[in-house]
Amino acid sequence: MNLPLYKEMMRVNLKGIMNYAFGSAFYIVFMIWLYPGLADNTKAIDDLVKAMPEGVSNAFGLSNGFANAEAFIAGEYYGLILVLILSIVCVQMSTQLVARLVDRGSMAYLLSTPTTRRKVAFTQALVLISSLFIIMAVTTLAGFAGKLWFLRTEYEFGMGRFTQLNTVAFLLFFAIGGLVFLVSCICNDEKKAFGISGGITFGFFTIDILAKITDKLDVLRYFTLFSFYRPGDIVQGTTDVAWISFWLLLTGLLAFAAGIQIFRQRDLPL
Numbered sequence: 039m040n041l042p043l044y045k046e047m048m049r050v051n052l053k054g055i056m057n058y059a060f061g062s063a064f065y066i067v068f069m070i071w072l073y074p075g076l077a078d079n080t081k082a083i084d085d086l087v088k089a090m091p092e093g094v095s096n097a098f099g100l101s102n103g104f105a106n107a108e109a110f111i112a113g114e115y116y117g118l119i120l121v122l123i124l125s126i127v128c129v130q131m132s133t134q135l136v137a138r139l140v141d142r143g144s145m146a147y148l149l150s151t152p153t154t155r156r157k158v159a160f161t162q163a164l165v166l167i168s169s170l171f172i173i174m175a176v177t178t179l180a181g182f183a184g185k186l187w188f189l190r191t192e193y194e195f196g197m198g199r200f201t202q203l204n205t206v207a208f209l210l211f212f213a214i215g216g217l218v219f220l221v222s223c224i225c226n227d228e229k230k231a232f233g234i235s236g237g238i239t240f241g242f243f244t245i246d247i248l249a250k251i252t253d254k255l256d257v258l259r260y261f262t263l264f265s266f267y268r269p270g271d272i273v274q275g276t277t278d279v280a281w282i283s284f285w286l287l288l289t290g291l292l293a294f295a296a297g298i299q300i301f302r303q304r305d306l307p308l
Contacts, residue, residue: 216293
């Protein structure tokens with residue numbers, strides 16, 4: 039790793055990272071604050087969800103009901119809002135960290151210093167991973183704080199399962215981040231890298247929604263990483279978190295390693 043480069047890239051991107059992190063934290067605390075007011079009406083809400091077409095409730099993570107606070111948060115926040123936030127972070131940052139520098143000629147200045155391509159690519163990958171980790175860490179801590187402030191011991195909130203949910207969410211975007219970082223390492227053009235990365239990330243999400251809406255499209259789940267991510271099942275304890283985490287971690291490691299290796303060996307328009 040190139041430590042001076044890492045420090046500089048984190049400094050440059052820190053404001054944006056913290057904006058996303060505190061935005062996520064605010065939203066999850068807000069959702070937890072809302073729950074006590076809704077807790078007495080969860081049966082009515084569950085009945086309303088059951089009245090929806092099954093595909094719609096499955097697609098947006100509502101099928102597990104809102105019997106406890108973490109199920110409510112999983113359905114209302116982790117199923118959509120957090121996914122959008124981290125998708126945007128992955129696509130934007132992966133493109134900025136490699137493809138933009140190549141496209142604008144800044145990479146030539148980096149590589150003219152006493153460092154190697156492998157170190158530069160590894161450092162940029164670490165910046166992306168650190169950004170995702172900071173956002174998820176702040177979100178997790180905000181969830182714990184919201185539980186202590188607003189739920190106390192009056193409402194059920196499984197801290198262990200909430201931690202598992204955040205771990206799987208981080209690993210999902212560690213894997214997606216690896217894939218879009220790989221794209222950024224392949225492309226010389228910033229706009230092309232951004233378009234392909236966005237297409238992969240939001241394409242995965244769209245495919246997952248379609249696979250949930252109808253059983254006829256269930257085969258599509260084999261073509262998206264989001265098939266590993268089921269927030270409602272995680273908080274209900276009905277899925278193997280260790281197995282899911284292993285595959286997401288492996289996918290991310292392989293994708294980042296491939297991106298670094300390709301960047302090291304390919305010709306660059308410097």
